[in-house]
Amino acid sequence: xxxFDNVSKVFGEGxxxxxxxxxxxxxxxxxxxxxxxxxxxxxxSTVLHLVARLTKPTEGEIYLGDRPLSGMAERDAAMxxxxxxxxxxxxxxxxPYLSAEENVSLPLLLDGLSSASVRQQTERVLTLVDLLHRxxxxxxxxxxxxxxxxxxxxxxxxxxxxILADEPTGNLDSTASHAIxxxxxxxxxxxxxxxxxxxHDPVCASYGERVVRLMDGQVVEDIDVxxxxxxxxxxxxxxxxxxx
Amino acid sequence: xATDVVQYALLGLISVRxxxxxxxxxxxxxxxxxxxxxxxxxxxxxxxLDRLERAGLVQCTEExxxxxxxxxxxxxxxxxxxxxxxxxxxxxxxxxxxxxxDLSVKLLFLTEARREETLxxxxxQRAIYLHHLARLTKRRTVLExxxxxxxxxxxxxLQADMRVRAxxxxxxxxxxxxxxxxxxxxxxxxxxxxxx
Ligand SMILES: Nc1ncnc2c1ncn2[C@@H]1O[C@H](COP(=O)(O)OP(=O)(O)O)[C@@H](O)[C@H]1O
Ligand SMILES: [Mg+2]
Numbered sequence: 124x125x126x127f128d129n130v131s132k133v134f135g136e137g138x139x140x141x142x143x144x145x146x147x148x149x150x151x152x153x154x155x156x157x158x159x160x161x162x163x164x165x166x167x168s169t170v171l172h173l174v175a176r177l178t179k180p181t182e183g184e185i186y187l188g189d190r191p192l193s194g195m196a197e198r199d200a201a202m203x204x205x206x207x208x209x210x211x212x213x214x215x216x217x218x219p220y221l222s223a224e225e226n227v228s229l230p231l232l233l234d235g236l237s238s239a240s241v242r243q244q245t246e247r248v249l250t251l252v253d254l255l256h257r258x259x260x261x262x263x264x265x266x267x268x269x270x271x272x273x274x275x276x277x278x279x280x281x282x283x284x285x286i287l288a289d290e291p292t293g294n295l296d297s298t299a300s301h302a303i304x305x306x307x308x309x310x311x312x313x314x315x316x317x318x319x320x321x322x323h324d325p326v327c328a329s330y331g332e333r334v335v336r337l338m339d340g341q342v343v344e345d346i347d348v349x350x351x352x353x354x355x356x357x358x359x360x361x362x363x364x365x366x367x
Numbered sequence: 368x369a370t371d372v373v374q375y376a377l378l379g380l381i382s383v384r385x386x387x388x389x390x391x392x393x394x395x396x397x398x399x400x401x402x403x404x405x406x407x408x409x410x411x412x413x414x415x416l417d418r419l420e421r422a423g424l425v426q427c428t429e430e431x432x433x434x435x436x437x438x439x440x441x442x443x444x445x446x447x448x449x450x451x452x453x454x455x456x457x458x459x460x461x462x463x464x465x466x467x468x469d470l471s472v473k474l475l476f477l478t479e480a481r482r483e484e485t486l487x488x489x490x491x492q493r494a495i496y497l498h499h500l501a502r503l504t505k506r507r508t509v510l511e512x513x514x515x516x517x518x519x520x521x522x523x524x525l526q527a528d529m530r531v532r533a534x535x536x537x538x539x540x541x542x543x544x545x546x547x548x549x550x551x552x553x554x555x556x557x558x559x560x561x562x563x
Contacts, residue, residue: 325531
């Protein structure tokens with residue numbers, strides 16, 4: 124579970140002060156596939172960075188499981204990032220001179236796993252993203268959609284509890300986007316990973332079960348998009364009408 | 368425009384003229400507002416006005432004009448005002464299709480005093496669209512995993528995607544403009560730097 128408890132994040136000061144998040148509270152249960160939407164500059168990426176402890180909140184606390192993150196030592200934070208969190212970015216962030224397989228296995232090598240288990244885990248996730256046959260290719264020899272699938276394999280290889288994806292389909296066409304979304308959906312359904320994804324594309328958002336909309340660093344909408352939730356909306360609206 | 372939307376559009380136009388409005392005026396006003404998008408002929412106009420009168424939502428009086436045939440003048444009744452208010456706050460539509468017609472008429476008559484309700488209206492509409500998209504997405508996934516040949520279905524699903532995407536993008540814009548109007552004379556927030 125990920126929990127934001129009244130989190131504010133301020134960048135800069137005085138003239139250049141930016142309130143990226145203003146008193147954000149949010150709970151994301153384990154295994155949920157949750158999407159964050161909102162205009163540019165509304166604080167979406169900041170939310171992901173805070174979960175990974177790449178930055179610390181100005182106020183409030185963030186919990187991963189039941190651990191508060193702000194007091195965590197830098198070394199522990201780095202270990203947590205490596206073992207428990209998988210990242211997927213808009214521009215893939217693959218290492219250009221390494222093959223798909225080498226890119227994917229990197230997090231395991233950094234963690235000092237035996238070469239047998241490195242090979243086994245790498246094959247497992249490359250199979251999952253259906254790219255085992257392209258394992259020896261360099262990123263430049265792959266399409267955008269394939270590069271992003273490699274990035275997802277790399278994110279999954281350590282069997283993380285959480286995947287943080289920042290506009291993972293921002294540079295992909297609609298067919299490739301659907302493939303990426305199905306992979307994230309499966310990661311949540313079959314591997315029990317909690318997925319927190321930022322996207323501008325409502326079609327991508329519809330793969331998740333929840334859409335949180337940010338504006339000016341605050342949650343303005345929190346929408347359950349699963350089946351049966353429609354009636355909830357109508358009920359809510361009907362209720363509001365009765366109130367006045 | 369669906370019949371009931373035309374009905375409420377006219378009711379709205381009548382409601383802002385306490386002194387009463389006659390058919391020709393309503394037609395001119397309707398055309399000025401919607402002419403680029405919807406055509407309303409006199410037949411439809413008078414049929415709709417008759418229906419409103421029979422339902423007791425407007426009251427019609429004959430106005431005698433010197434040297435010219437008398438004409439009918441319409442005024443909104445208390446029950447008409449009530450019905451209009453109710454309709455304005457109803458979620459625009461459960462089915463994503465006729466959103467533009469429906470929401471644009473509501474936006475026109477929801478006054479400044481009801482800005483929060485207006486914003487809530489736009490937001491509940493967004494939620495309905497996202498549910499619709501989620502259903503489409505499930506169908507697509509099921510179809511793809513079934514391995515059937517889904518040439519036409521896939522094209523239809525793509526069209527539905529594109530339509531909902533466009534409608535949602537439009538809702539984002541409506542929301543943004545509404546917020547700008549609400550913030551109105553308040554000092555504008557500095558625009559955030561480009562997306563990072
Ligand atoms: N490292 C930083 N230094 C200064 N300002 C930042 C930094 N990171 C983000 N911001 C500002 O915080 C706000 C939110 O940024 P961000 O979370 O990246 O928004 P989003 O991802 O929704 O576009 C923006 O105004 C942005 O300029
Ligand atoms: Mg961002």
